[in-house]
Amino acid sequence: MSKSQLIVLGVVALAFVGLGTKAWAQNATAKNAVDPKSKEVVQKPKILIAYYSYSGNTRAVAEEIQKATGGDLFEIVPARAYSSDYKTVVAEAKEEIQSKKWPALKNNVANIADYDLVFIGAPNWWSTIAPPVTTFLKSHDLAGKKVAPFITHGSGGVARTVDDIKSLTPKSTALDAFAAPGKEVKKSLNKVHTWLRKIGVSQ
Numbered sequence: 399m400s401k402s403q404l405i406v407l408g409v410v411a412l413a414f415v416g417l418g419t420k421a422w423a424q425n426a427t428a429k430n431a432v433d434p435k436s437k438e439v440v441q442k443p444k445i446l447i448a449y450y451s452y453s454g455n456t457r458a459v460a461e462e463i464q465k466a467t468g469g470d471l472f473e474i475v476p477a478r479a480y481s482s483d484y485k486t487v488v489a490e491a492k493e494e495i496q497s498k499k500w501p502a503l504k505n506n507v508a509n510i511a512d513y514d515l516v517f518i519g520a521p522n523w524w525s526t527i528a529p530p531v532t533t534f535l536k537s538h539d540l541a542g543k544k545v546a547p548f549i550t551h552g553s554g555g556v557a558r559t560v561d562d563i564k565s566l567t568p569k570s571t572a573l574d575a576f577a578a579p580g581k582e583v584k585k586s587l588n589k590v591h592t593w594l595r596k597i598g599v600s601q
């Protein structure tokens with residue numbers, strides 16, 4: 399083969415390699431991400447953010463996590479709505495928690511097996527997680543997945559909420575939890591981002 403033929407062959411080969419790399423890179427952006435430090439292509443975890451919220455505080459955190467991670471947002475909704483009257487809902491919650499009669503849910507996550515990382519959001523109700531979250535954890539298998547709890551609360555703080563999520567997900571890897579007073583959470587959503595960086599979910 400002459401020198402000029404070799405050069406043409408080299409150029410054609412390089413063009414093919416280039417095209418191949420481009421196609422692969424485009425494909426990579428769909429399912430994977432490039433690690434900014436190592437520049438290696440790493441598989442992005444599939445993320446679910448499942449939460450229950452009665453008055454909107456836990457929802458605000460859930461939506462912030464969704465914006466930061468691009469994960470799938472799932473609102474846990476009880477089949478029978480709680481009373482809109484505060485005193486009545488407090489009594490309804492007490493009854494469910496004391497009798498361990500966990501409420502039926504309106505909807506479930508059919509493809510739970512697809513997720514690698516599941517954020518679980520709950521308000522503190524009577525020092526534990528709101529009952530719809532208990533139902534969710536009892537009816538979805540999170541074994542082998544990473545679980546990141548996020549809690550909003552009143553003056554009672556985190557109480558048993560995070561421990562209760564851990565006991566209901568014994569075969570999952572528990573990541574550090576996020577907790578914030580419900581009254582302040584919407585004004586301090588930047589703390590959500592600090593937490594996401596700490597647990598290695600965002601940069």
Ligand SMILES: Cc1cc2nc3c(=O)[nH]c(=O)nc-3n(C[C@H](O)[C@H](O)[C@H](O)COP(=O)(O)O)c2cc1C
Binds near residue numbers: 455487526554555581
């Ligand atoms: C039925 C009920 C029970 C509650 N029990 C507690 C509690 O035991 N301790 C506490 O710190 N806050 C308690 N709270 C306050 C909520 O945890 C707090 O307002 C939370 O941010 C509400 O989240 P949400 O807006 O997502 O529903 C309770 C609220 C309700 C409605």
